[in-house]
Amino acid sequence: MENQFNNSFFGEEDKIDIKQVVRQYLSYWPWFIVAVVVSLLSAYAYLRYAPRIYETYSKVKVLDESEGLELPTSALVFKRSNINLENEIEILSSFLIMNRVVRQLNLNTVFYEEGTIQTSQIDKLPLDFLQKIKSDSITKTSSYRVLVKSKGFQITNLDTDKVFNFKEHSTFSENHTLPFEIKLNTNIPFVDIEDTAYNIIFKPLKDATLSLKSKVIVEAIGEQSDLLKLSIKGESKELSEKILETLMDVFNEDGIKDRQLVSERTIDFIDGRFKLLAKELDSIEIGRQGFKQDNNIVDIQTDAQIGLEQRTKSEEEVFALENQLELSELLINSLTNDSESGLLPVNIGIENVSVNSLILEYNTAVINRDKVISSGGKNNPVVQLAITEVQNLKSNIDRSLKSYSAQVKASLSQLKSKNRMLAGRVSQIPEQERLFKAIDRQQKIKESLYLLLLQKREEAAINLAITEPSIKVVESALSGIRPISPKPSIVYAGALMAGLLIPFGILYLLFMLDTKLHSKEDINTITSKIPVIGEIPDLRKKKDIIFNDPNDRTPLAESFRILSSNVDFILPVKDGEKGKVIYCTSTIKGEGKTYVSLNLSLALSSINKKVLLIGADLRNPQIHTHISEDKQKPGLSNYLHDVNYSWQDALINGFEKHPNHHIILSGSIPPNPAHLLTNGRFKKLIDEAKEVYDYVVVDTAPTILVTDTMLISQLADATIYITRANYTEKNLLNFSKELSENGKLKNMAYVLNSVGAKKSQGYGYNYGYGYGYGSMDDA
CATH class of the missing domain: 1.10.287 (Helix Hairpins)
Incomplete structure (x- = not known):
């Protein structure tokens, strides 16, 4: 009945709280701001220095040969069927056609101009360039850097780092092993190219052809149209336009040559047949003459x-x-x-x-x-x-x-x-x-x-x-005025999206891989039947973490006042005026059970209640560290061991402003804590203390490490189970859940310590305080 009441009072929430999830991510808002700023700055730098890519396109109509000049009966030999645009597209983008374009334009020799920040491709050098090496003889990629100095050229083989210095602005007058010759172009002002570096790259024909084949896009314009669109993207508009114009010329010449080849082969075939037919006709006429003579026939x-x-x-x-x-x-x-x-x-x-x-x-x-x-x-x-x-x-x-x-x-x-x-x-x-x-x-x-x-x-x-052309050029090669890449709007939008998604993705992975507790919702997800009666804010960076002053209004004091108020709701109502026994325990070491039990006892004392805090963790006592007492000072272990020792002699008033608060330290660490706790004297101590104090708060040992707490758990009126945000593993809650369901811990309730230690989870003191304060109002 008690647990049912508590569950009803504190409420259960099985559904995902969208606001909570949003708050969880927004608590890391600096990460998002930094990521967005960095992404936008990166986008700006990219747009500032990225090469400008322009699209060049042209449109052609593939002509049906039947539309050209032909004699009425030529269809028997030359007329072809309706045009298959897919076949024409494959021919246009074929390796053979592309290879002819590469050869005509010498595209396996590429030129670049070095700028202050970036290097951009150009269609030709602003110098008189003569290539000595044949295109077919280039078997591997080689690169050269030409620096135009005031008194000559400095040419560097970028593959071997070998430098060639020419005192004059011409390589024709000196012997060298370079695969090209260059000299100044008299039509270009020298001041425009002085101290400018140019890169010359020689590629194998096959590589250049495959590269061009991957760049040129040929597609049909609509389903009912017989027009084809040719497009290419590149840094140099002039070079792209040359490529498309040459491609159209090569394709047109290829079609013309194909038809001319048909005509030539037809003429050759007919000439050959003429000789055979002449012989056959002569033979037939001689046979005709002989037949008439043999048969004496005139007619x-x-x-x-x-x-x-x-x-x-x-x-x-x-x-x-x-x-x-x-x-x-x-x-x-x-x-x-x-x-x-x-x-x-x-x-x-x-x-x-x-x-x-x-x-x-x-x-x-x-x-x-x-x-x-x-x-x-x-x-x-x-x-x-x-x-x-x-x-x-x-x-x-x-x-x-x-x-x-x-x-x-x-x-x-x-x-x-x-x-x-x-x-x-x-x-x-x-x-x-x-x-x-x-x-x-x-x-x-x-x-x-x-x-x-x-x-x-x-x-x-x-x-x-009079062979007619294969294509009709509808639009010559045209380049856009503005570059198609990079596009500022898309780049900035992508940067903004990346600035939001990258931290979101990182946080999502961290949250997904995170197995720690962070809020009471995490506890309720695992065990909704055991209430969470308090959330203690993380105050580890502050010096004052003890509720010293009963009138203190600090967040720490308020959080423990709320906890003490909520503890009253889970304590059973019994006849008589005896005190209530409250156990404070945890699963493992370091979750803050001593910290919570000490401040809870002080919060109960601040409302003029007589409170006794007992240090029952005989294996690793910690209460003495908060009141500056000697660890070996006589306490609970001495009382349990010595029948002549009175527990009243072990009482300590560690806080002057809390006259109703007393402490019994753990005492000397014994070799057999479990034996001492079950010898009957601990129960006697509790019974006697209940007669004197309104609340007896017992700081017990962690449950998963030793059995000390379970040996004395039946003496408690309520068990406060301490968990710690960002520290306690979620799967450890199943252990405490089983202890409660099996009745090994009586009237158990959770307290979440150090809430707000990780702001990404969105749970700070305000949330915990608001929850507790609301609970008090409801009460």
């Missing part, structure tokens, strides 16, 4: 038409001869079958004149015969003569017809043979036409290819002569 179509006409005519002739043959056979059959020698048909189609003439004579003779026979007898000589004439003519016609028929048959046989030959030639015409067309097709293909390549060669020659 396939004409020859085919003539062949068809000849075959038709031959067939007609065959038909006519067959008709004559049939007619002849018909007449022969008529002559053979006609026994009476009658008339023969006339003009039936026989084309033989003699036969037709004989037939006419025959028919005339037949008619004449028939007239003679009708007018005379058979034996009439005239009839006989007419009959004989008919028979003779008939024989002649038969012989003539047979002869004509044999002639027709011979002609017909020859004509059919000719007809068969003509038919064979006509039948061969399709195959000859197919073969001739194949030869003709090859000839036409080669001719068309020859003409196409001839056209492409002309196109390639035109493109080679």
Whole structure:
């Protein structure tokens, strides 16, 4: 019930107190002010002497080759697809392009001008400079310092510290091993460069190229744009502008050369193909000629038409001869079958004149015969003569017809043979036409290819002569008027931020790594059930640390008055008027239990209470040091050991202004303190003292070192457990917490000593006093 009351009275706080944390850091405000001042001064010095960095940029448009001059069909060979800006960016920032820029501008030779404070880069020396060493032959970095004196040059090899002195302002007139020659520039006033030092640094090409590659930034302007932005940062605006201008020229020339190389290779390829095509065309034409000669062809179509006409005519002739043959056979059959020698048909189609003439004579003779026979007898000589004439003519016609028929048959046989030959030639015409067309097709293909390549060669020659640029410069290299680095606003803001964050970070680490107690909140965090009844300010630097004067109004006196008031709240209410026993103990040595117990007893005495202070730390007594008494003066150990020794004989009135205050020192240090404290005489002492004094304050031994306090703990009405700010480890509170929870220490309450010893924690006397004073008002 007592602890519950005390916890309720003093309160518990589990949440983080933001104000307390802020106060904790603000108590170190001088650190923050010093850090901010130092940071701002450093920023000022940096801005004063830091090199000025300027940004130089340019903008280009990558041209699509199709936008240039080209013939309508050149797209088949030269037209490229839509521009891929990512590819162009990679080409622009490639090592090959950068290396060409470095070579053109000789960027592996760098110049610096030494100033009073800083050394700044310049684009060229204000002297006539001639580099003797080739760029490719530079394998390692070397540095030289050129000092322009009134009577000559002093050149120092910074790698070997070798000095070269030239009596005149020229190195051309003397022999030396320097990789360069210099002399005065007549266009620059000598007074501007007199007593000025310049640094010349030679770098390998690869190092200079990689350095430039890391400095140049190429990026696209927007997603839908085909513009590229080139930028570089450097000390020399002139040098940066030269670099970007040269980079654009090199990239443009590289694209032009690529396209010219395509044109050149196209022309070379076409020229090579021309020779092959000429040979192939000659071979085809010779084969065409041989084919015509072998097949007796002048023209396939004409020859085919003539062949068809000849075959038709031959067939007609065959038909006519067959008709004559049939007619002849018909007449022969008529002559053979006609026994009476009658008339023969006339003009039936026989084309033989003699036969037709004989037939006419025959028919005339037949008619004449028939007239003679009708007018005379058979034996009439005239009839006989007419009959004989008919028979003779008939024989002649038969012989003539047979002869004509044999002639027709011979002609017909020859004509059919000719007809068969003509038919064979006509039948061969399709195959000859197919073969001739194949030869003709090859000839036409080669001719068309020859003409196409001839056209492409002309196109390639035109493109080679008028190759369009790869890029269009939208903005030439421009440098900003003001440097981009350092920026005063950012530097000062960063310095201010650093001035605040550095001490904050250091303090945060110190607080995080700090394992000491600093305030009652630290105690409440570990054990909220045990109250903290007082916070004693740190007064170690003051001489008066003892509550000598009951009427004293010093912070020390007020803090212990508050403590004494709060002690009354934790003392149990008992019947009778016997005094209360208050133990003062701690975990380890040095936490101030003797200091607190002495001043607490004096604070209780200052309110007209009879108080007895007993030094029960028999192993390391300290009370005698505060009252200038001998350490071996008889005291508690003598009483406990000697049954004949009265404790009243050991009483000391160490403070004149506190007549109600008495002290019993620890006495001689015994070899067996624990045995003495448990022999019963200590309990007798307490019981007798309670009858005489209102409060008995006992300064006991530290609990973690020895068991002396636990042996007599049951005699206490309240146990004041002393902790010390910035001294007591937090984990030691668990030991005292267990002692209280196990009942080994009765009615325990904490007192935090030396509050304010470390101002960073934000707990000074005012906080402790205000807390105690508030407690008294609440009471």
